[in-house]
Amino acid sequence: MKRITGIVLLLAAPFVSKSQDWHIGGTAGISNYNGDLTEKRVDFTTTGPMIGLLVKRDVNRWLTLRGGFTFGLIKADDKNNSEASLKARNLSFRSPIWEGHLGAELNILDIDDRGFTPYVFGGVALFSFYPTAKDSSGARVPLRRLSTEGQGLPQYPERGGQYALHQISIPFGVGFKYLLTDRFTIGFELGLRPTFTDYLDDVSTTYVDYNTLLAERGQTAVDWAWRGDEVHGGSYPLDGAKRGSAKYKDWYTFTGITFLYRLGGSSGGHRSTNFSKCFRM
Structure with missing residues (x-):
């Protein structure tokens, strides 16, 4: 028997x-953004820093559960775009991203036998953001409260209320990890984050009426809703003129090196x- x-x-x-070993460690690398202020899916002119903490648990040789907290900084500026209409729009933003995520990795190889393995991963994340722009003195101006596209104004009920600064994203991507020793693992990971918001950059649809925005939010809101006059003069666009596109939601990306320490024996x-x-x- x-x-x-x-x-x-x-x-x-x-x-x-x-x-069923536990692994603890961290990650460091870069953040990228894709949205209304970029022309390409991956634009390295929008690169910012990224750092995070990771916890993983091996269920078996193929499956690893994971969780972590990550901080990144995303940004973009129309000055870096080649299209004339985008340059003329002259918008820009910067936003911190604070993310907590849970997910799983599917390991392609047995890392304890081979010493390395590529993997794919997926999960769910809760993140926060806070778009700002820089004024002539270098101070950061919070954009959400200005209702630059009429969010929260009674004259534009179809825009809804102010967009939420806490949102859900769906992390997924690929990675590679290598056993340095029985305790230490080093790796590389590329993770995409599609979101359910189009306001990471405070840009989504159309301009709203000048007089309405001025009356409801003041001159500061008008100044930051329309910045084309800073580069070529001109007048504030008509109500309904295109400012962004609501066809696609915004994305952010974390790419970096991972370092993990195994708790437990071989x-x-x-x-x-x-x-x-x-x-x-």
Whole structure:
């Protein structure tokens, strides 16, 4: 019976848990943004820093659960766009991103046997953002409260209220991890974050009426809703003129190096000991 049990366990080894080690560590790299102020899906002129903490738990050789907290800084400026109409619009923004995420990784190889593995991952995240723009003195001006596109104004009920600064994103991506030692793992990861908001950059639809915005939010709101006069003069656009596009929601991206420390012993050693016991008489 012991021999039969041992053979069954050996055949099932690829599908059962071989280790439930915990890993703790961090990540550091860059943040990117895609939205109404970029022309390309990935635009490295919008690059900002990123840093975060990670916790992972190996369920088996193929599946790893993960969670973490990440801080990134996203930004964009129409001055970096090549299209004339975007340059003339002359909008810009910067926003911190604070994210907490939970998810899972699907490992392609057995990292304890090979020493490395590529992987794919997915999950869900809660994040916060706060778009600002810089004035001539270098001070940061919060944009949300200005209702630059009529959010929260009774004259534009179709715009709804002020957009929420806490939102959901869907992280997914690819990575590669390598065992430096039995305890330490180093890796590289590219993670995309599609969101359900079009206001990471405070830009989404059309300009609203000059007099309405002036009466409801004041001259500061008018100045930051329309900034084309800073580069080419001209007058404030007509109500309904295109300012952005609501066709696609905004994205942000985290790319970086990961460093992890394994809590617990060598999972490989534990496997060898456990399976050898099954064949003892």
